Amino acid sequence: MxxxxxxxxxxxxxxxxxxxxxxxxxxxxxxxxxxxxxxxxxxxxxxxxxxxxxxxxxxxxxxxxxxxxxxxxxxxxxxxxxxxxxxxxxxxxxxxxxxxxxxxxxxxxxxxxxxxxxxxxxxxxxxxxxxxxxxxxxxxxxxxxxxxxxxxxxxxxxxxxxxxxxxxxxxxxxxxxxxxxxxxxxxxxxxxxxxxxxxxxxxxxxxxxxxxxxxxxxxxxxxxxxxxxxxxxxxxxxxxxxxxxxxxxxxxxxxxxxxxxxxxxxMPRQQVIDRAGLILGYAGVYGSFLLHSQRAAERYGVSQAEILLELGRRKVVGGQEDMIIDVALELARKHAEQEV
Amino acid sequence: MRCAIIGSGNIGTDLMIKMLRSEVLELVALVGIDPQSDGLARARSLGVQGPHEGPQWVLDHASEIDMIFDATSAYVHVRHYKQYAEAGIVAVDLTPAARGPKVIAAVNLEEHLNSPNINMVTCGGQATTPMVYAVRRAIETLPYAEMVSTIASKSAGPGTRQNIDEFTKTTSQALREIGGAETSKAIIVLNPAEPPIMMRNTVFAALPEGSDHSAVIESIYAMEKTVQSYVPGYHLKNRPVIEAGPFKTPGGDVPHRAVVLLEVEGAGDYLPAYAGNLDIMTAAAMKVGEAVAASRVSEARL
Known part of the structure; x- marks a missing residue:
């Protein structure tokens, strides 16, 4: 051998x-x-x-x-x-x-x-x-x-x-x-x-x-x-x-x-490097946030890319998936305030 | 009542500073094991005794002490809790050792005031159990509740780090026993970002078919006020939301979940404001200690 x-x-x-x-x-x-x-x-x-x-x-x-x-x-x-x-x-x-x-x-x-x-x-x-x-x-x-x-x-x-x-x-x-x-x-x-x-x-x-x-x-x-x-x-x-x-x-x-x-x-989707995937690497965000941030973006009508970039700025670490909802709610609130 | 704090780390030192402001609790000593520790030096500079002989010092001075606050670690508490009880000293346990009944200051403060040993669960438990209870009281049954606590690395001392399993287990139990959930899970995450992040806690609660969502939201806002009465830095970071599933929880399938996003800003007594985890624990322990003292006074009057 x-x-x-x-x-x-x-x-x-x-x-x-x-x-x-x-x-x-x-x-x-x-x-x-x-x-x-x-x-x-x-x-x-x-x-x-x-x-x-x-x-x-x-x-x-x-x-x-x-x-x-x-x-x-x-x-x-x-x-x-x-x-x-x-x-x-x-x-x-x-x-x-x-x-x-x-x-x-x-x-x-x-x-x-x-x-x-x-x-x-x-x-x-x-x-x-x-x-x-x-x-x-x-x-x-x-x-x-x-x-x-x-x-x-x-x-x-x-x-x-x-x-x-x-x-x-x-x-x-x-x-x-x-x-x-x-x-x-x-x-x-x-x-x-x-x-x-x-x-x-x-x-x-x-x-x-x-x-x-x-x-x-x-x-x-x-x-x-x-x-x-x-x-x-x-x-x-x-x-x-x-x-x-x-x-x-x-x-x-x-x-x-x-x-x-x-x-x-x-596989529900093939592994491609689309914008969200690339942003993860570019902004240094934990990979498993991908699908969670996609769902939060749809639910609260905000951009997934914006969520990921903000998570990168906050220096969140693996395990803080709850912060995706937090960021999505804050972005939605900011957008609403801008529209008023 | 005459009190000693055992453990001169982050929690013990923060608690000392709060206790020196109390009109009910008289601080006899902050007891450590390392004569060089910052906490003991701080004690001496504030005119408080700072012996370094550990739990044995307390047992040797049992006649001068009515109540101890244990801010060591779960292992140390487990080793000594019987001795405190035998010496007639009430123990308020700030470690996750969970030898005595658990108390969450906003929920069951009055329930165990006569117990020789009272367990304060964990910082995350003090922050999230009230919200689990708030959801539970607004609906018929709460099949599953979950908490995620993220604390700044700098505010997690060696006790917390070595006890991480005890943290999750004890917190999870409190969500069931005191929060009223049928099943539960607790998660803790440490975040090393600089400047340090504020303590964050998130509560997820499973809402069965037919739950009154507006009653849930109203109950969450009311609980925020209750906790703020003794932890001023405790607040909802965002509005509580109800999200549609379905969700396949350990307590059964549910159509919705409530998400409660909390932040705890510390009072900055010892560590800076990011260390809300210390603050909520020591503020809750003060609340319990003062309630124990009040109940002893009223007993003495009878």
């Missing part, structure tokens, strides 16, 4: 959940997990888009309880490990315990890129449950390389086995990614990973750049299904990696079949 150059974590069933408003059913999960598993993907992440416990008014209710979906995934996976995501403040340690019992082997514990110290309870709990714990710093464009190192060292000290940065707003240039990954790889004892989004059409390029700087974990989703303009498409990442001579251990053709024949037909 040849060794692989980086490990691929597919998040179609977690980040992809945003793009279908968390309406996954068990049969979808089974087909996607089987496809990813057969293609050789090493880790498959499943949860509500906002992590375990994310089903809510604020983020959208899941059609099917996520733990039922996770149980279905654990049942059908052959070689791939099943992972979950948890955001402290939304999910709790009890959730980790429950999914641990279902067979989840990897827990990604995600915080905003300056708030790593809220993850201590959860990283330690994941380790106690025998899981691999991955520290996951979101909205990484909002912190400097040095600042990220400081936060990453905290997660490493809690026992994290791997450290990820997420470009949750799809706002980073290749240079931004290189500087951050380089700093992390030099400072940490644990492996580094990158989770990219495509709002600025940089996801695949940024992932390859991250690999060149020493990242040995990369994220993708099938057909790019995910928050904002979408994620790094797993099948494209695999194909491009092959062209670069990078050994991924996955079969790009099987991933293309999965994306084309199973995932695309279930």
């Amino acid at each position: 040849t060794t692989i150059d980086y490990r691929l974590i597919d998040s179609t069933l977690r980040d992809g959940s945003h793009a279908i408003s968390h309406q996954y059913y068990a049969e979808d999960v089974i087909r996607i997990v089987k496809g990813l598993d057969a293609a050789g993907v090493q880790v498959i992440e499943i949860a509500h888009g906002d992590g375990l416990g994310g089903s809510s008014f604020n983020y959208g209710f899941s059609a099917v309880p996520e733990k039922e979906l996770i149980a279905a995934a654990c049942d059908v996976t052959d070689q791939a490990k099943i992972a979950c995501l948890l955001l402290p403040g939304i999910g709790i340690v009890d959730d980790l315990r429950e999914v641990g019992a279902l067979g989840v082997k990897v827990a990604r514990i995600a915080t905003h890129c300056t708030e790593a110290d809220i993850s201590e309870q959860h990283i330690k709990a994941a380790k106690e449950l025998g899981m691999e714990a991955i520290g996951f710093l979101m909205m990484a464009h909002m912190n400097s390389p040095e600042g990220l190192v400081e936060q990453a060292l905290l997660m490493q000290s809690y026992g994290a086995d791997t450290l990820y940065i997420a470009d949750s707003a799809g706002a980073m240039t290749t240079e931004d990614v290189r500087r951050r990954v380089n700093a992390l790889v030099s400072a940490l004892e644990i492996p580094v990973g990158v989770h990219a989004h495509n709002n600025l059409s940089m996801a695949v390029a940024n992932s390859i750049a991250a690999y060149e700087e020493g990242a040995v974990n990369l994220d993708g989703t099938s057909a790019g299904l995910g928050a904002g303009a979408g994620n790094c498409p797993t099948e494209i990442l695999a194909a491009v990696s092959t062209k670069y001579g990078i050994n991924t251990g996955v079969d790009p053709l099987k991933l293309m079949d999965l994306a084309e024949e199973i995932v695309r037909p279930m």
